[in-house]
Amino acid sequence: MNDNERLSFLQNHFGFENFRPGQLEVIKNLQDHQNTLAILPTGSGKTLLYQYYGLWSNKAVVVISPLLSLMQDQVSRLQYLGSKRVVAITSQLTFGERQYVLGHIKHYQYIYVSPEMLDQEPVWLALQQLNLGLVVVDEAHCLSEWGPDFRPDYLSIKDNLAFLGNPLVLMLSATADETTRADIIAKLGLQSSQVSQVIKSVDRPNIYLTVQQLENETDKNYQLVELVQKLNGTGVIYFSSKKKVNEISQLLTMKTDKKVMPYHGDLDPSQREMIQQQFMNNQIDVICATSAFGMGIDKNDIRYVIHYHIPGSLQAYVQEIGRAGRDGDDSIAILLYTTGDEYISRALNDGAYVADELVDYYWRNSNPDLEGQDVRLLNYYFTHGYTSDQVKQIFVQQQSKREHNLQKMIAYVKCESCLRNFIKNEFGEDTSVSQHHFCCDRDGQFMGDWSQFNAEYLTNTTMNIDTQNWQEVLKHLFLAKN
Amino acid sequence: MAPDLILLFTNTTEYRRPKVFENILNGKKTVSNLFWGLEYGLLPELGMLHGKNIQIKPEDIGNLIENKLVVTDESGAIKLTELGDQKQRQLSRLLPPLLGDVTKSLRVNQFKDRFLLASQVTSEYSYQNTKYYPLSIQLFDSFVVKRWFQVNKAQLPTALLTPLTQYLTDLKPQLADIFARELVGHENGGQTYQQLALELQVTPEIVELISLHLYTNFADYLMNHSQNTLQPLVTDLWGDNWTTSSKQTYQLFINHHASIEQIAKQRQIRPSTVREHLLEAAIWLPVANFPYANILTNQNSTTNNKEIEFFKFRLKQIYRSKVNE
Numbered sequence: 001m002n003d004n005e006r007l008s009f010l011q012n013h014f015g016f017e018n019f020r021p022g023q024l025e026v027i028k029n030l031q032d033h034q035n036t037l038a039i040l041p042t043g044s045g046k047t048l049l050y051q052y053y054g055l056w057s058n059k060a061v062v063v064i065s066p067l068l069s070l071m072q073d074q075v076s077r078l079q080y081l082g083s084k085r086v087v088a089i090t091s092q093l094t095f096g097e098r099q100y101v102l103g104h105i106k107h108y109q110y111i112y113v114s115p116e117m118l119d120q121e122p123v124w125l126a127l128q129q130l131n132l133g134l135v136v137v138d139e140a141h142c143l144s145e146w147g148p149d150f151r152p153d154y155l156s157i158k159d160n161l162a163f164l165g166n167p168l169v170l171m172l173s174a175t176a177d178e179t180t181r182a183d184i185i186a187k188l189g190l191q192s193s194q195v196s197q198v199i200k201s202v203d204r205p206n207i208y209l210t211v212q213q214l215e216n217e218t219d220k221n222y223q224l225v226e227l228v229q230k231l232n233g234t235g236v237i238y239f240s241s242k243k244k245v246n247e248i249s250q251l252l253t254m255k256t257d258k259k260v261m262p263y264h265g266d267l268d269p270s271q272r273e274m275i276q277q278q279f280m281n282n283q284i285d286v287i288c289a290t291s292a293f294g295m296g297i298d299k300n301d302i303r304y305v306i307h308y309h310i311p312g313s314l315q316a317y318v319q320e321i322g323r324a325g326r327d328g329d330d331s332i333a334i335l336l337y338t339t340g341d342e343y344i345s346r347a348l349n350d351g352a353y354v355a356d357e358l359v360d361y362y363w364r365n366s367n368p369d370l371e372g373q374d375v376r377l378l379n380y381y382f383t384h385g386y387t388s389d390q391v392k393q394i395f396v397q398q399q400s401k402r403e404h405n406l407q408k409m410i411a412y413v414k415c416e417s418c419l420r421n422f423i424k425n426e427f428g429e430d431t432s433v434s435q436h437h438f439c440c441d442r443d444g445q446f447m448g449d450w451s452q453f454n455a456e457y458l459t460n461t462t463m464n465i466d467t468q469n470w471q472e473v474l475k476h477l478f479l480a481k482n
Numbered sequence: 483m484a485p486d487l488i489l490l491f492t493n494t495t496e497y498r499r500p501k502v503f504e505n506i507l508n509g510k511k512t513v514s515n516l517f518w519g520l521e522y523g524l525l526p527e528l529g530m531l532h533g534k535n536i537q538i539k540p541e542d543i544g545n546l547i548e549n550k551l552v553v554t555d556e557s558g559a560i561k562l563t564e565l566g567d568q569k570q571r572q573l574s575r576l577l578p579p580l581l582g583d584v585t586k587s588l589r590v591n592q593f594k595d596r597f598l599l600a601s602q603v604t605s606e607y608s609y610q611n612t613k614y615y616p617l618s619i620q621l622f623d624s625f626v627v628k629r630w631f632q633v634n635k636a637q638l639p640t641a642l643l644t645p646l647t648q649y650l651t652d653l654k655p656q657l658a659d660i661f662a663r664e665l666v667g668h669e670n671g672g673q674t675y676q677q678l679a680l681e682l683q684v685t686p687e688i689v690e691l692i693s694l695h696l697y698t699n700f701a702d703y704l705m706n707h708s709q710n711t712l713q714p715l716v717t718d719l720w721g722d723n724w725t726t727s728s729k730q731t732y733q734l735f736i737n738h739h740a741s742i743e744q745i746a747k748q749r750q751i752r753p754s755t756v757r758e759h760l761l762e763a764a765i766w767l768p769v770a771n772f773p774y775a776n777i778l779t780n781q782n783s784t785t786n787n788k789e790i791e792f793f794k795f796r797l798k799q800i801y802r803s804k805v806n807e
Contacts, residue, residue, distance in 0.1 A: 076615040087621075097621040261674075270595070273617060274664075277671030280615065464669060470650055470662035477601070477667035478639035479608040 022200040029196045037171040039199040042322025059133025071112040088112040102126040115153040140171040144183040152380035158189040175315040208332040209419040210441035229256040232458040233303025240309035249288040258285035300327040313405035330457040349402040363388035484687035497559035507531040526580040582702040589719040595619040605667025608639040645710040724766040731759035757793045769804040
């Protein structure tokens with residue numbers, strides 16, 4: 001296949017005019033049977049990569065993913081794009097359903113699994129029966145202890161790849177510096193020389209960056225109300241606590257005429273799904289969310305992402321603002337900061353820290369009856385022969401890494417020069433070529449007169465009005481045959 | 483559990499134990515619980531919130547007391563105040579009564595999931611659109627919908643619209659609106675409980691209960707109108723509240739005139755279990771069909787006096803409850 005043929009294939013089968021940055025390279029590598037590590041920013045069409053490969057090779061693709069919600073969103077997305085033979089093997093399946101899926105595994109072309117699930121014998125035994133073309137390790141940075149999202153379950157992927165006959169591997173991540181990338185490759189048992197790297201900038205040129213420092217919460221809320229009332233298009237606002245999500249969601253509903261909905265883990269999954277559907281259908285103007293929202297959601301035309309609280313790291317920030325402007329049109333990322341906001345993040349970090357006493361307790365009791373996130377981590381270290389001292393050391397290091405990340409985030413907020421360059425610098429990217437037009441608020445465009453900025457850059461979205469009575473609803477829902 | 487929900491099940495004349503509400507909604511089928519469900523007139527709600535693991539916390543009751551909606555006795559049982567009664571009437575007015583056979587159980591959440599997906603698929607099909615995000619429901623349920631769609635494709639959307647419209651036409655308009663607005667379809671996400679609650683000025687939990695009642699009644703409607711094409715979406719979701727074991731005991735009792743001790747021996751269970759089975763049978767059967775008089779006059783105490791006395795007492799209570807239903 002030459003590049004023209006590749007492009008035609010894209011146009012004919014996926015309806016896109018062109019490849020996005022990085023996609024062609026990755027696809028070429030895969031077609032040459034090269035293991036590939038791709039660092040592509042959020043919104044660059046990662047799903048397309050393996051969908052393309054699947055369609056071209058006509059072989060099965062196994063995608064390893066860390067989160068249930070992420071997997072469900074991606075299954076939905078593949079279904080949206082027309083793939084019918086997609087399944088996620090998760091704890092959501094009943095026993096009978098799982099048996100069915102494993103027993104009919106060849107029926108599926110795209111199979112999503114968590115690393116824990118992949119580690120189970122019945123699962124990899126079933127997967128061995130596939131005509132397997134590619135294994136995708138999504139969110140590959142979870143392999144690295146140095147990243148903020150380390151998941152020990154990811155470390156078992158290496159052995160399971162061997163069980164699957166050492167297939168072609170595609171590692172995906174939105175953020176990973178050089179050390180992390182080397183770590184990812186090593187932790188999968190691969191040789192650096194055997195892995196092609198495709199690294200694209202985390203920079204999203206169509207997202208304008210701005211930070212606004214407010215005196216106190218009252219001012220922040222006032223500013224937020226103004227922004228939401230007046231900004232064109234739909235948006236997402238990120239918070240660090242569910243309580244705040246609910247509180248501000250209500251405030252915005254009262255004080256603006258926009259449709260605002262809260263979104264967080266306490267909501268029923270079916271209710272969360274309704275909110276996603278409404279958002280996709282332009283029936284909601286603004287989603288107030290904890291970072292759990294929209295991990296895989298594909299709304300193209302989010303015009304603004306506002307952070308009410310600073311996130312714990314620049315990596316998280318970049319990923320979250322990456323939801324905006326997937327259609328390539330101008331968008332904006334606004335961070336609202338009040339002195340002391342970092343204490344919330346710090347408290348969250350402290351909450352994540354596993355105390356020495358807990359480690360000791362765990363190591364003393366061979367089968368402690370404990371629950372929670374921490375226990376999985378402790379469990380992993382324990383069963384892999386770590387001493388309690390080693391584990392305590394790891395936690396101390398991770399805690400200090402988290403503090404370091406937070407400091408970086410605060411430095412971004414306080415940065416007095418180009419915000420875009422600050423980010424590029426952090427990710428080890430070339431800052432020599434700078435963007436002059438539509439970059440960040442050091443040029444004063446937004447802070448100056450944001451209503452003008454708004455009118456000039458942000459296009460409005462036509463909202464779908466709610467129909468009222470049931471007869472009208474049914475009439476709109478079901479187009480009667482003529 | 484939301485205070486409003488607790489309020490719905492409380493009443494003005496007797497003190498009621500909130501734990502019963504919890505057990506009923508969660509579908510806990512101990513005889514004691516079924517009995518109290520019967521006493522409080524709440525049996526139709528059995529298992530309505532199955533799977534949600536509803537729990538009543540002290541602050542929920544505290545909230546009702548603070549707002550002067552209920553009073554409590556030493557045992558923690560609650561009763562409505564006049565203010566509470568008014569509020570409860572408001573809420574009850576919104577809630578559609580459950581119309582079906584109380585002895586039948588329905589996996590209503592599964593039916594709702596299936597129907598929502600079926601209408602979404604039908605809606606998109608009627609617009610000839612294949613690019614949409616299908617609702618994610620349990621795998622096997624999605625198979626049921628897929629099969630249903632393939633079989634009925636040629637007659638859609640009419641085959642779905644007709645029974646749905648007929649059902650909604652007979653409802654109070656406000657309820658029909660709630661039902662319709664939860665539907666997901668072409669360029670239309672369904673409304674959440676929270677959104678509907680805001681409009682109706684009640685709490686989301688009340689909207690959820692309303693919705694589940696509407697779906698339960700809809701399922702009943704579909705079973706009673708056999709010419710409709712939607713029935714396959716619900717036929718396998720019905721069950722019997724009356725447990726098989728209790729039924730077996732009852733059959734032996736009624737058909738073979740076996741004594742409690744004889745049944746116990748034959749089935750290799752305890753006589754106290756046999757009595758539990760009979761109590762359960764009495765709860766589920768119409769009052770005229772259960773031999774109350776027979777049992778109450780014939781019981782002799784050969785083993786545990788207290789237990790048999792309690793059994794007779796309970797049976798009388800059940801009788802009284804059913805006669806007053």
